[in-house]
Amino acid sequence: MGRPCNNESMQIFTSQRPRTAISPRLLAAAGLVALFVAIPFGYIIIRATTGGMEVWVRLLVSDRLRDLLLNTLILMTVVTTGALLTGVGMAWLTERTDLPGRNIFRWLLALPLVIPAYIGAIVHLALLRSRGGMIPQALASIFGEAVPTPSPLGLWGAAFILTLFTYPYVYLLSGAAFRNMHASMEEAARSFGRNSWQTFWQVTLPALRPGLAAGALLVALDTLAEYGTVALLRYETFSSAIFAQLYGRFDRSSAAVLSGVLVALAVLILWAEIRVHGRARFTQMDSGWRPAALLPLGKWKWAAFLLVLGVSSASLLVPVSVLTFWSVSALLDPQALAAVFRSGSQGFGNFAWNSLWSSSLAALLAVALSIPVALLAVRYPGHLSRFISRFCQVGYALPGVVIALSLTALGSQYLPFMYGTPLMVIMAYVLRHMPQAVRASQAALERLSPTLEEAARTLGRSSLQTLFQVTIPLVLPGLLAGGALVFLTSLKELPATLLLRPAGFDTLAVRVWVWADEGFYAQAAPAALLLVLVSAIPLSFLLRREQIFNERS
């Protein structure tokens, strides 16, 4: 923290001069954004620490806290390890070997990001559960007796599902690193007498390390925040325990204490993530780049192909096929069809529309709020601006259930006119996903030379005119990328929506969850499929910006 220069961000413009006077208006705007972020965070911390001794004692004496902490940490460790191994392995196979079909697999392996983990869990549960699962039933009818199959419930089931749907973070970051690494680096190692195995451990892996660390920490934060999957697969973590307290018993004191512990854990991980995040991007392309030679897999070729096919089947092809199959059978069944399109006063169009406008509005607000924060951090690097920009990323450490808890309490007390309206849901999306917008805006602004803004000033534009006529038009693609990311993750957000939505405000995610929870898979499938398809639009826009999907000349 003590270094004077903002080494967290990549300095492209070395001619950037030291600045003295921070613009007071910009500082005020960024400070207000930070304050907005601080309120729910501060509320949880205060509630947890002043929540009452007897709640802490009760949770400690009953070993409840210890059990939850162990459960959560074990799941987090297993999922992070699994995602690292899967992500790096898949990236290495598609980027560095002559794997058959690697150009198609590159897309297939990134696309599971459009499937919320709980939808994956629904599909795998329907396939694998021991009573009435599609696979056990099929095996029983073939062999004439029950064949033991692995259960999708519990720790290993939850770890399996979460690994399948979070490894793409690691895959994308390490794929970019593999692709951007200078071939000459590895060639130099070979020329110093290292064989290819030694080169991988001594040169390739250290170069990937920042990307891997950033990916692993994102996976860990996601696992901490996950509610749907663990609830469905009956594995209790902090998130699902807090949800149960809020939804069932309305015991806010113990929910607040549990939230405090969860947030403390997440803040610890976030702090580590922010420290490595900047360095994760030292994979800059430059003029001397040429692709590394592909490693021939030889006799392992088809084994590797089956492995990659297995991963993309479990994480993408099978879930999408099953959802499509269910959707078709729902559309062919008049009763299910009627239920899909009319459930009480709410129809399918309503859920889709609610999802769309609430996520879009959240994306727009998050991007707008991120601009002053990012401008301050990029144009006036210093301790204060760095603190504000880091603080605005605290949303990563606030799982949906925690945001819901604090917004419920704060909203009912201080914002009665907003409480019980969809605006509370949108506020939760903005708070939770603003870090993505801040990072995207900051990355975009770092690539814009400050002399363009200065040129506009000397040509007679005020600082505000310059912002709207020069800065924003030029960084628009980067801002849109941030917005797309917020849109995508808001669309998938389940626990905050479930807890904060006013009666009758159903989104696609909520409907899928409610129907699937009641066992109406066929009925839930069209909504789930639509959710996946709508998510695919912003994701494909985002992936095209990634270097591994850009063919370079």
Place this chain on the structure above:
Amino acid sequence: MNALDILQLCKHYPGGAYPAVDNISLSLPDGEILALVGPSGCGKTTTLRLVAGLERPDNGEIRINGEVVASNHLFVPPEKRGVGMVFQEHALFPHLTAAGNVAFGLQKESRSKSQEKVRAILSLVGLENLAERYPHELSGGERQRVALARALAPEPVLLLMDEPFSSLDADLRLEMREQVRGILKAMRATAVFVTHDQEEALYMGDRLAVFQRGHLEQVGAPEEIFHASQTRFVAEFMGNSDFLPGQACAAGIRTEIGVLPQPLGLPEGTPVEIALRADDVDFEPDTQGNAVIVERLFRGAHNVYRLKLDSGQRLHVMHPHIQITQAGTRARAFINAGHSLAVFHNGRAVSGEIRPK
């Protein structure tokens, strides 16, 4: 009235070892081109940015056309100063065409007036056919000229140029500086030009201001700066001089290679340094001489010899290429200047006229 007056200007960045701009005063009459020159980090660009209003001074006053734009109680923002600026990397707006870039500064004019002006100024810089191109479709020299046209279009009182040629390659740089000087003189523009290249400064500036470590070392016409450097730093920076130590004596200056007949009016024995350029010194092969030839450097039309005197002092000597003396030869070096030489005592120039032989 002066287009620009700078009075006791100071700027210190927090964390800087010394002030970026240290008590500088300058004036620039209408229609003149002033070149600010010095090594990197000397404060020349900071001075330019202070004039533009892109930085706030800690102390001092800046007046443009007689009006105070920055003082201890007043700061006029850049958009209200009426100055044009050409940036080092050109800073053309990539989302606007060449014409769009030039029109950017003309937002107060009517549409037809603005279009007419854009056309006129683009043809002045020879780019009327490329008006609809985007910056990435232009070559380096064309981009340079669009940047100049954009800065000139609003008819600024003062044009500021921050190392405008440094992003161009060597050939183009020579061509562009001729063109740009031509355009500025044709428009009778008043301009401040920043460069770290002394040759470029000598070519572009009607006057030069030499900076070092935030200080203004000397202001003057190119000839004055080059031949009558007031400090050792200016002599060192502007011309490739060797500095030969000597002592003042009645006949002039006593040095290792003879007495220079240039009396200084300093007490006998005062240590001084003489700035010697390669054409101020000569040698002839002599086995009893005071120097040895270390190296011969071929420079096309002539040869430059590097000599090492017996004291270890180095001198450079220029000879026509018809005579060739091998490295390792002993020689007698002597001063052979037909004019007064710059002499410094404690880094500052001391005057003295050479006495004809």
